[in-house]
Amino acid sequence: MTRTTERLPNGRLELALHTLAEGEGRPLLLLHGLGERAPLERPSWTAAWPGPVLALDFTGHGESDVPVGGGYMPESLMADVDAVLAVKGPCTIVGRGLGAWVGLLIAGARPELVRGVVLADGSGLVGGGPQPPSPYTEVLPAGPHATPDPYALLELSRDVRPPDYALDFVRFAIEGSELAHPIVVSARNRPDWLAAVAAEIDVLDLPLAEAVATFADQA
Amino acid sequence: MEGDDTRDYPGARPPDRTHRIDSSGISLAVNEWGEPDAPLLGLVHGGFDFSRTFDVFAPMLADAGWRVVAWDARGHGDSDHAHFYSWAADVRDHLAAITALADGPIPLVGHSKGGGQLLDLLDARPCLASAYVNLDGLPSHFSAPDINDRERRRMRRDDLTATLDRRRRRNELSRRPDTIAGLAARRAPMNPRLSREWLEYLVTVGARHDDDGWRWKIDPVLHLGGFGPWRPNWSMEHLANLDLPFLGVLSGVVDDPMGWKSRRGDVAPFLPPDGRLEFFDDVGHFLHIEQPRMIADLVLEFLEPYR
Numbered sequence: 033m034t035r036t037t038e039r040l041p042n043g044r045l046e047l048a049l050h051t052l053a054e055g056e057g058r059p060l061l062l063l064h065g066l067g068e069r070a071p072l073e074r075p076s077w078t079a080a081w082p083g084p085v086l087a088l089d090f091t092g093h094g095e096s097d098v099p100v101g102g103g104y105m106p107e108s109l110m111a112d113v114d115a116v117l118a119v120k121g122p123c124t125i126v127g128r129g130l131g132a133w134v135g136l137l138i139a140g141a142r143p144e145l146v147r148g149v150v151l152a153d154g155s156g157l158v159g160g161g162p163q164p165p166s167p168y169t170e171v172l173p174a175g176p177h178a179t180p181d182p183y184a185l186l187e188l189s190r191d192v193r194p195p196d197y198a199l200d201f202v203r204f205a206i207e208g209s210e211l212a213h214p215i216v217v218s219a220r221n222r223p224d225w226l227a228a229v230a231a232e233i234d235v236l237d238l239p240l241a242e243a244v245a246t247f248a249d250q251a
Numbered sequence: 252m253e254g255d256d257t258r259d260y261p262g263a264r265p266p267d268r269t270h271r272i273d274s275s276g277i278s279l280a281v282n283e284w285g286e287p288d289a290p291l292l293g294l295v296h297g298g299f300d301f302s303r304t305f306d307v308f309a310p311m312l313a314d315a316g317w318r319v320v321a322w323d324a325r326g327h328g329d330s331d332h333a334h335f336y337s338w339a340a341d342v343r344d345h346l347a348a349i350t351a352l353a354d355g356p357i358p359l360v361g362h363s364k365g366g367g368q369l370l371d372l373l374d375a376r377p378c379l380a381s382a383y384v385n386l387d388g389l390p391s392h393f394s395a396p397d398i399n400d401r402e403r404r405r406m407r408r409d410d411l412t413a414t415l416d417r418r419r420r421r422n423e424l425s426r427r428p429d430t431i432a433g434l435a436a437r438r439a440p441m442n443p444r445l446s447r448e449w450l451e452y453l454v455t456v457g458a459r460h461d462d463d464g465w466r467w468k469i470d471p472v473l474h475l476g477g478f479g480p481w482r483p484n485w486s487m488e489h490l491a492n493l494d495l496p497f498l499g500v501l502s503g504v505v506d507d508p509m510g511w512k513s514r515r516g517d518v519a520p521f522l523p524p525d526g527r528l529e530f531f532d533d534v535g536h537f538l539h540i541e542q543p544r545m546i547a548d549l550v551l552e553f554l555e556p557y558r
Contacts, residue, residue: 043334043421043472091334101277101325102343103335107479111418118419141411164485167375169339171347174276183275187339197480200404204411 035072037095040115047112048095049119050087057083058147058251060244061116061123063131066156066188067180069094078126080245086123088116090134092181100174102183106130106159106191110137117145124247126240129154130188132219136229139215140201143208148247150216151226152240158223160190195228206234211250216243256460258431260452262543263306267313272322274347280329281322281348285313290558291353294321295345297363297388297509299441299469301328303456308539311547316558322348324365326470328457336473338481342368342375349379356381358554362539363388363510370489382496382557384550387510387536389490389499390483391517410478417472424471428464431455441475441509444535483511493523498553500546503532510536527553 033053039046052062052074060081064070070087078085089096090109113134117123122145127135132151139149168190172182205214217230218240230237238246266282273279282302292312294305302321309319323330324341333340345368349357359380361369366388373380417424429437435450442450458465490497499518502510515530522528529549531538539546 041422043418045334099334100331101275101333101335101340103325103333103337103340105335105337105339105479107414108335108337111415114415114419141415164488167371167489169342169346169372169375171343171350172275174273187337190339192480194480194482200407203404204408 040119042091042097042112042115045091045097045099047091047097047115048089049116050089051084052087053078053085055083055085059084059086059120059123061113061120061125062087063113063125063127063135064090064093065129065131065154067093067185068128068155069179077241078244080241080248081251082248083251086116086120088112089179090184092184093179096179098177098179098181102172102181102187104184104187106134106137106188109134110141113138114142117142121145122147124148124251126150126152126244128152130156130159132157133159133193133225136198136201136205136215140204143205143214146205146214147209148211148214148216148250149205150218150240150243150247151229153219153221156188157219157221157226159188159193161192162194162224164192165190193223193225195225198225198229199232202229202232202235216246218243256455258448258452258455260307260449262310263452264310265306265456266309272348272351274325274344277325277333277344278331279322279325279344279348281320281352283318283320284309285316285318287318289313289316289318291357292317292319292554293349293352293357293359294319295359295361295365295369296321296324296327297365299327299473299475300363301457301468303328304453304540306452306456307543308547311543312551315547315551320352326473328468332470336470338368338371342372345369345372346376346379358382358384358557360384360386360550361388362386363536367486370486370493373495374489374492377493377495380495382554383493384498384500384553386500386538386546387502389501389513389518390486390511391513392484392487393513393517394483394511407478414478417474421472426466426469426471428461428466431465434458434465434467442537444504444507445537445540449540487518487521490518490523491521493526495523496553496557497523497526498550499526499528500538500549501528501530502534502536502538503530504535507535
């Protein structure tokens, strides 16, 4: 099918949510990596998913609006995903790179609405590492408001991701989910935070297409 | 008395000049006290404050011969509201303000969150400051709440839910209108050591008077608390990296609800070379408001060589 797009309110801005495949039942929601945008077509690894396949452009990316003056944090992109959940209801999430980190956060924050999350390789998987990187502050010129927003690229490649912080969200997800194994790690790259997540006893480790198929069976 | 839009407070003086500067499209409100050709001194306010909270402290510095400049953080005071707020964005706004105002290093004074943010900024851009005074804005390992892991996770979970719920409603949020006295009373739990007279004065310079009452200007999406991976002890790493004249002033009042509660022994090991630390166990977190004359004299004496 041809990708269709709807606009979701996001404060005074709007988010672009794309439908890559129609269907009945719980949606599969794709979250892109840092500097990326939603795919134009349904990826092959979603083939087993029987329901609709959606893809979000994060704030400052793709066809979503660009805020003035930056201030990006993964926790604020988590609110982007929450705006989708508010409209579409429970979803299963596949996150690439930065989207994997945001996917883990929202799985922990809204475990009743995230029916499984797959953490996959992609741009922005590492972030700024487990400790603050060397301090760096720069003022970029205002506008033009093209995507990807340079402030998103700057700030979301420097956010700190301590493993124990990630594990809090793992526990929130596991404690609050109806699923026995709501988190699956598919990424082959394992920065410190993701290695800690993958080592948790209730977290599964599966290739991407297989992970999607596993959640499809529970849809 | 209600219906009168003004309040006087002993020693309080409105800024001599106001203007605005740009930080990547966010317009920041700037207030200045003192002669325009006097040496420049920057003041940075704390979280949920605004630069007019310096209305007593700044004139004392200005009257000693400084051009005192303070700006409102994004979402605070008369500065623009933003879509996103973050520690890093505030730090960047401080950089934009300082470089717009000064051609070279200037003395900087930061209170509370503003002081903590200047630690980050000066670690990244040490050439911005000729000297740095930090007023109870020194988070340390002691600032982490003394609670067990289960309780810490419960608090984080509660913060998460509340923040996301608030963001879902952000287009409907507005600050609750009230009378001057009512707004002052609602701020009192955050400032229990400050007089009602001062808090009512603050309303008249930090809130706007709408048809249905007074509202704080601060963006309603902002709230105390929050979550994220930030650790207070990271600030001590920035402090240790500084190599400039430094004065830290700590409040020792433990039951003041605001502030990070760092003690002398938490901070002293990280002081820069020749750094100085003062500790007042009987002055609360808002030292420059509780004891403006004493703190101004301390700051003036410390900064005199850097005029």
